[in-house]
Amino acid sequence: MRPRASIASIPSRVLSYALLLLVVVLFSLPFVWVLRSSLMSMSEIFQLPPRWIPAPFAWQNYIEAVIVIPFGRYFLNSMVVVMTTLLGSVLTCSLAGFSFSRLRWRGRDTIFVVLLTSLMMPYAVTLIPTFVLWKYLGGINTFMPLVVPSWFGTGVGGVFNIFLLRQFFLTIPFELDEAAYMDGAPPLAVYWFVVMPLSTPVLVAVIVTTFGWAWNDLLSPLVYLIDSNKFTLAIGLAEFNSAYSIQWDLLMAASIIVILPVFALFFALQRFFVQGIVLTGLKG
Amino acid sequence: MVGFIVWVAGPIVASLVFSFSTWNAGGRFRFVGLENYLRMARTDKLFWKSLLVTTYYSLTSIPLTLLFAFAIAVLLNRKVIGISLFRTLLYLPSVAPSVAVAMLWLWLFNPDFGLLNYLLQLVGLPKLLWIHDEVQVIPSFILMNIWRMGGPMVIFLAALQGIPASLYEAAELDGGGWWSKLRYITLPLSTPAFFFNAVMGIISSFQVFNEAYIMTDGGPNNGSLFLVYYVYLNAFRYGRMGYASTLAWALFVVILLLTLFMFRISRNWVYYEAKGR
Numbered sequence: 001m002r003p004r005a006s007i008a009s010i011p012s013r014v015l016s017y018a019l020l021l022l023v024v025v026l027f028s029l030p031f032v033w034v035l036r037s038s039l040m041s042m043s044e045i046f047q048l049p050p051r052w053i054p055a056p057f058a059w060q061n062y063i064e065a066v067i068v069i070p071f072g073r074y075f076l077n078s079m080v081v082v083m084t085t086l087l088g089s090v091l092t093c094s095l096a097g098f099s100f101s102r103l104r105w106r107g108r109d110t111i112f113v114v115l116l117t118s119l120m121m122p123y124a125v126t127l128i129p130t131f132v133l134w135k136y137l138g139g140i141n142t143f144m145p146l147v148v149p150s151w152f153g154t155g156v157g158g159v160f161n162i163f164l165l166r167q168f169f170l171t172i173p174f175e176l177d178e179a180a181y182m183d184g185a186p187p188l189a190v191y192w193f194v195v196m197p198l199s200t201p202v203l204v205a206v207i208v209t210t211f212g213w214a215w216n217d218l219l220s221p222l223v224y225l226i227d228s229n230k231f232t233l234a235i236g237l238a239e240f241n242s243a244y245s246i247q248w249d250l251l252m253a254a255s256i257i258v259i260l261p262v263f264a265l266f267f268a269l270q271r272f273f274v275q276g277i278v279l280t281g282l283k284g
Numbered sequence: 285m286v287g288f289i290v291w292v293a294g295p296i297v298a299s300l301v302f303s304f305s306t307w308n309a310g311g312r313f314r315f316v317g318l319e320n321y322l323r324m325a326r327t328d329k330l331f332w333k334s335l336l337v338t339t340y341y342s343l344t345s346i347p348l349t350l351l352f353a354f355a356i357a358v359l360l361n362r363k364v365i366g367i368s369l370f371r372t373l374l375y376l377p378s379v380a381p382s383v384a385v386a387m388l389w390l391w392l393f394n395p396d397f398g399l400l401n402y403l404l405q406l407v408g409l410p411k412l413l414w415i416h417d418e419v420q421v422i423p424s425f426i427l428m429n430i431w432r433m434g435g436p437m438v439i440f441l442a443a444l445q446g447i448p449a450s451l452y453e454a455a456e457l458d459g460g461g462w463w464s465k466l467r468y469i470t471l472p473l474s475t476p477a478f479f480f481n482a483v484m485g486i487i488s489s490f491q492v493f494n495e496a497y498i499m500t501d502g503g504p505n506n507g508s509l510f511l512v513y514y515v516y517l518n519a520f521r522y523g524r525m526g527y528a529s530t531l532a533w534a535l536f537v538v539i540l541l542l543t544l545f546m547f548r549i550s551r552n553w554v555y556y557e558a559k560g561r
Contacts (some may be wrong), residue, residue, distance in 0.1 A: 012462060020359045024370050027377065027431065033399040034388050050402055069413050120539055122491050123533040124515040216381035218494045223520055234383045238498050241387060248391055255384040266379045270372070 019128065021159045038062070038252035045248055057272050067255040073229055074236040081146050081221075081232055082214040088151035089210050090203065093158060097165030104178060112166070119159050123219070131223055146217070161206050168202035169195055204269045205256045213261055320530040330532060334509040335538070337422065338490055341510070342542075345426040346485040350478060353433040357440035358470065370440075378434025386498040389428050390415075393499075415500055418507035425495060425508065436481040437449045444470065445479035483546055490539050511535045 024276040032052075037045055038061055065071070099105075100112050134145045152159065168245040172195060180190045196203070231239070237258050241251060324331050360371055377385070392399045393414035401411040414424045447470065455465050493512045496502055502509040502517070512533065519528035 016359055017364055020356075020364075020370060023356060024360075024373050028373055029403075030431065031376070032391055034391065037391060045431065046397055120487060120536070120543060122303060122512065122532060122535050122539065124491070125529070125536055127515075128519050128529050128532065132525065133521075179346045212379065212381065216383055216494070218383050218497065219516070222497075223516075234381065236385060237383055238298065241498060242389070248394075248397075251387060252391060255387040258384040259380045262379055262381055263376070266376075 034252050034256065037248060038256050040249055042247070042249055059147045061249045061253040062257065065257065067248075068250060069236050069240045069254060071228070071233075071254075071257065074231050077143075078233040079232060080216065081143055082211060084143075084147045085214045086207060086210055087152040088147065089158060090206060091159060092151055093161035093206065094165050094196065094199075094203070095191065096162045097169055098187075098195055100162065101166045101169040102174070102190070102195065103187060115159055116163065119163070127219070127223065134224065141230060142222060142224075143230070143281070145224045146220050146232075148216075153238045161210060164206060165199070165202060168199055172198050208265060208269055210263055215262055294510045298499075312344065320527050323527075324530055324534060330506065330509065330514065331534070333506050334511045335534070336515040337507065337509050338492070338511045338535075339538070341422050341425060341492070342486060342489040344422075345489055346482060347430045348426060349430050349433050349485065350436055352430050352480055353436040353481070354440050354474065354478070356433070356468070357437050358446055360437075361441060361444040372435060375434035378432045378437075382432075382494045385428070385432065386495045391500050393424060415508070416504060418503075418505045421500060421504065425492075428495070429489070436477075436485070439477050439481055440474060443474045447473050472555045479546070479550050479554045483543055486542050486546065487539060490535065490542075511538075 025098075036052055039057045039059065040061075041058050044051065044054060044058075079221055100108060130145070130149075134140055137144075139145045139148075176194050176198075177190050180194050185193070216234055218234045218238060221232045222238075225231055225235065228239070237254055240254060354459060355375060360367065360374070380388075393416075395401055395411060395413050395416060398414070400414065415421045415422055451469050451473075452465055455469060460468070491512050492510045493516065496508050496510045496513040497516070500508045502513050512535065515528050515531045515535065518531060520523045
C-alpha cells in the first residue's frame with residue numbers, strides 16, 4: 001500500500017510545490033516593484049515598457065524623501081507615542097489579564113464577557129465622545145489622547161490584548177501561584193515574578209501587534225493632532241501623498257521607510273511571535 | 285477597571301445620547317429623539333450607499349480571502365525545501381502598516397505605469413482602471429485584502445498542525461485519495477479556524493478606514509464610501525457630531541447582527557472535537 005501511494009503522489013507533490021512557488025513569487029512582486037520604483041528617477045519610472053532594474057540606483061530618493069517630509073520630526077513623534085503606548089498597554093493589559101485569569105473576585109467572569117462584547121464595538125462609536133471629552137480636558141493637539149488610554153488597558157488593541165494574555169495565563173499551572181502564596185508573596189509579586197517570566201511568547205506577540213497598530217494608527221492622529229510638527233509618521237505619509245501625489249519615486253521611498261521598522265521588529269521577534277499566536281490563538 | 289469606565293463604557297453611553305441629538309462642533313446640544321435615525325433611514329442616500337459598499341466589500345472579501353488563505357495554508361503545511369522562507373514571505377504583507385500598504389497599492393493600481401496593468405498586458409489582457417473606476421474600486425480593494433491574508437493563514441496553519449497524523453494514515457489504509465482526505469478530515473477539522481477567521485473578518489472589514497482615506501477619498505462617485513469613512517466625514521469634516529454618532533451606532537448594529545448570525549449558523553457547520561466524543 002504505502003510505496004504505491006507515495007509513487008502516485010509524486011506528480012501531485014511537484015504540482016503543488018510549483019503552485020506554491022508561483023503564489024510566493026506573485027505575492028513578493030509588489031514589494032519588488034515598489035523597491036525598484038523607489039530607486040528610480042521619475043523619468044525612468046515612466047518608461048515603457050517598464051524596466052525591473054534601476055540604472056543607475058537613485059539612492060538620493062531616500063535622502064530627498066527624508067528631507068521633503070520632516071521625517072526626523074515625525075519619526076521622533078511616532079517613537080514617543082508608540083513607545084509610551086506600548087509600555088502602558090503591556091503593563092496594564094497583562095495586569096488585567098492576570099486579574100481575569102488568576103485572581104478570584106466577584107463578578108469577574110461577567111465583567112470579562114462585557115469586555116469581550118466591547119471588542120465588537122466599532123472604534124467609530126467611542127471616537128466621537130472621547131474626542132469631545134479631550135476637547136474639554138484641553139487634550140487636542142497633544143499626544144495625551146493617543147497615549148493615555150493605553151495606560152488604562154484600553155486604547156489600540158487593548159481589549160484584544162487582555163483577551164490574548166488571559167488565555168495564555170490560564171495555561172500556566174496554578175500550583176506555581178499557590179507555592180508562591182504559601183511563601184507569603186503578594187499577588188503583585190506572583191504576577192511579576194511567576195506569571196510574567198513564563199509568558200514570553202504571548203508578550204512578544206502582544207508587543208509586535210500593538211507596535212504595529214500604534215505605528216499604523218491614522219484615524220486618531222488625524223482627529224487629535226492639528227500642528228504639523230506634532231504629526232506622527234502615519235499621518236505624515238498620508239499628507240505627503242496628498243501634497244506630492246505625482247512624486248512616485250519619493251513616495252515609494254517614504255513608504256519603505258515607514259514599513260522598515262515594523263519589518264525589523266517582526267524579523268527580530270518572529271520566532272516568538274508565531275509561537276505565541278499558535279499557542280493562544282484558538283484555544284477558547 | 286477605571287480605565288474601562290472612562291475610555292470604553294463612558295463613551296459608549298455618551299455616544300448613544302449623542303446619537304439622539306443634533307450637536308455640531310461648537311454649537312448647541314439639542315435632544316431630538318429619533319429624528320437622526322429617521323433621517324438616516326429615510327432621506328440619507330449616502331448612508332445607504334455606504335452601507336451597501338461596506339457590506340458588499342465584507343461579504344465578498346471574507347469568503348474569498350479565507351478560501352485563498354486556507355488553500356495556501358494546506359500547501360504550506362508540509363515539509364519541503366524553503367518552506368519557512370515561503371511562510372515568512374506570504375505573511376509579510378499582513379505585517380506591513382496599512383498606511384504604507386495603501387500607498388504601495390496606489391502605485392500598483394496606477395493605470396498607466398502600475399505593476400498590475402503591466403502584468404495584464406504581458407498575458408494579453410486589456411488594462412483596467414482599478415481604483416479609479418466606480419465599479420472596479422471594490423474588487424480592487426478585495427484583491428488588496430487577499431494579498432494581506434497572513435493573519436488568517438497563520439490561524440489555519442495552526443489548526444492544520446493540530447490535526448493528528450494518525451487520521452490521515454487511517455484514511456490511506458482505507459484507500460482514500462488526497463481529495464477525500466481534504467474533504468473528510470482536513471476541512472471538517474478546520475471549521476473552528478474558519479469560524480474564528482470569519483468573525484474577526486467581519487469585525488475588521490466593516491471598519492476599513494485608512495485605505496479609503498488615503499487611496500480614494502471614498503470615491504470615485506462614492507464607490508468606496510466605507511461606513512467608518514462616512515462617519516469620519518460627518519463628524520470631523522462637516523462637524524455633525526450627533527448625526528455621526530447615529531451612523532456609528534448603525535454600523536455597530538450591523539456588525540452585531542452579522543456576528544450573531546455567524547454564531548447562530550455555526551452550530552450547523554463548525555465541528556468541535558469535544559462534541560464528537
